[in-house]
Amino acid sequence: MTVLMSGNEAIARGAYECGIRFASAYPGTPSTEIIEEFSKYEGVYAEWSPNEKVAMEVGIGAAVAGARAMVTMKHVGVNVAADPLFTVSYTGTNGALVIVSADDPSLHSSQNEQDNRNYAKFAKIPMLEPSDSDEARRFVKLAVEISETFDTPVFLRSTTRVSHSKSIVHTEEPQPPVDNTGIRFNAAKYVMVPANARIRRVFVEERMQKLKAFAEQFAENRIEINDPEVGIITAGMPYNYAKDVFPRYSYLKLGMVHPLPEEMIREFARRVKRVYVIEELDPFLEEQIRAMGISVVGKERFPYTNEFDPGVIAAALGETKKAPQAAVTTTVPPRPPNLCPGCPHRGLFYVLGKSKAFVAGDIGCYTLSFMKPLEGLHSCICMGASIGMAHGMSKALGRKGRGKVVGVIGDSTFVHSGITPLLNAAYNRSDALIVICDNRTTAMTGMQEHPATGFTLMGEKTQRLDLVALVKALGITSVHKVDPYDLKATEKIIRQELAAEGPSVVISDRACVLFKRERTEAGKPLIVDADLCTGCRACLGLGCPAIAWHKLEPQQRSGQTTPRKRGKGIAVIDGSLCNGCSVCLQLCKCGAIQGRGDRG
């Protein structure tokens, strides 16, 4: 069948077609949809694990038990999973283990731009890299074959542009899955104590030699000789960009980016006059090809940073682009992402911003509150960093930091990697205040379940993690819940806990406004009474997309009915966006913001 699929949908399809029935993951853009799509196929098991390390270990367990397994994550997720990753390379697997790393050149939704091809080399694991959706589907099957033939985990590397582009996929009938699971004891292979690991270490190097020989014959490493003047060595999405701009040049398209087919690269270099290496991010291919003694043009022309597009490649090779359009000189105001109208984070971060404390933040929608006008978050490093950082700052500052250091973390992020640092904060008697924003879902990546939601990826009801009980069990005695829609109550508790000695936790307890399962009916939009609004702009300090500032012309300001009016404009609420959370109403000192029913 011919279907239009995203790279992520195609990876899920490929996994299903080749008999993978087991997958684990933690959500992260651009990888999230892979396992969500996979979970919809008949007869599969798929789970959200609390973090990528756990997902990796779950996948390793399944593979050691003989199942074909897939583990998916975003590029920085591999950092979290790196500990088991490096050693499963030694043990090898039993059933196939395919690890999908979805990288994010241009940092569309990430905190860094790391090139995870380096992990393949570092951990001595082969890596395949598809360039479109149909390749993504086929490459999962090839990864399974390689994994089982060579007793190795196999990386499948995607990028945002492969994962989130759609192209035509020719689906195949799924292979009937074969049950190879069973308990088999093999301590020499799976118990990585030094004596055993030293032996497996040798196996890893021997396996890499075999994989190098395999790469020479691998059909997805292919040479296309056209014009021999220029030969381009490339892989993944940049192949498409280059083909678009330079359709007549010759190509060596690598489907496997680790290990490299050295003989094939030498042959290609012999058959063309000049060799360009076109790759996003690090000079991963380039450095290895140069080390073979082959002269190439690479990063001296092509950028290190950001994803490519056809224009980047054309410009790097000095191909003049067509003259730009008659420039329209108007300034176009930027449109950055923002917290939604009614977002429960808004009230919390408004209060935190006012507290003048340093707020160590974390990964989630709430990270956006670093922006104007809230400016209520002051650092973001990685998943779970907020709590450890807040504790470290508080200890380093001593008396100077008393009442001035907060760590803020979302519910899903807390479960991912906030529990151990909170245990540390209790254990080492931190003075920092920790706020858990419990919006009952993993909102940033699109509403995924986690242990504190009480539901699984497969939609089953399960044991729901009790955050209060957990926090207390970790040794935090002072735990409070607040409703961030109630500014006064939230501020009171935050002030009280900031002033208190020792570690404390406040749970900001309100479901994500987009989360349908938790949503009671949407509130009625509020309105601004133009006669009462003094234009003080207090409500604008929330940065709510539903509240706009309307300038008044001088004649509108004179002849006004309200003598109190002093501003140069008034606030206006867009009824199509407002859902009546009423946080702005609490800031309005002149009583201009009202519910629809308030006016007689």
Place this chain on the structure above:
Amino acid sequence: MTTGDTRSILLAGVGGQGILRASDILANVFMEAGLDVKKSEVHGMAQRGGCVTSHVRYGRKVFSPLALKSDVDILLAFEKLEALRYLDYLKADGSVIINDQEILPPSVNLGDLAYPADVVAAVKSAFPSTKVVRAEALARNAGNIRTVNTVLLGVLSSFLTGIDISIWEKVLKDSFPAKLTKVNLDAFHLGRSA
């Protein structure tokens, strides 16, 4: 500069306007018409009211899912400011369709920057044939304000003369649950004849 006959359409607007759904439908229309097609956009942060673009490229054989600047055939802007933002993607003889709707960005809401006064005139000075559509009004006429994206696909369809109407209708029927088929077909036809 790009290969052979590949043509590009750029959809641009604001998160929540149904751009990704519209570009899915558009890409499926090209596939149904027997053409190769690729489309690309970035998910994630865009949900939160940021600008959203979707590139759709079609032809006999498509390589890049992303279009070059100065190489887009049609810009379909779901919001006026977004037409201005992506104007430099258009070819000199490209076409522009603008939905006559303003969604204020945060900097304008806060009063820090101004929403440009006459976007349509600015766009028309560069592309005189620009088509301006009041898609919200048409969607309301069709019976559902949420069909703005389908209205705009209808407008776009009148620019794609090589694609038979039956293909559009088939893909639209396949894209919505039965109870929403009629309102979307109505919205599509209102846009097509606008």
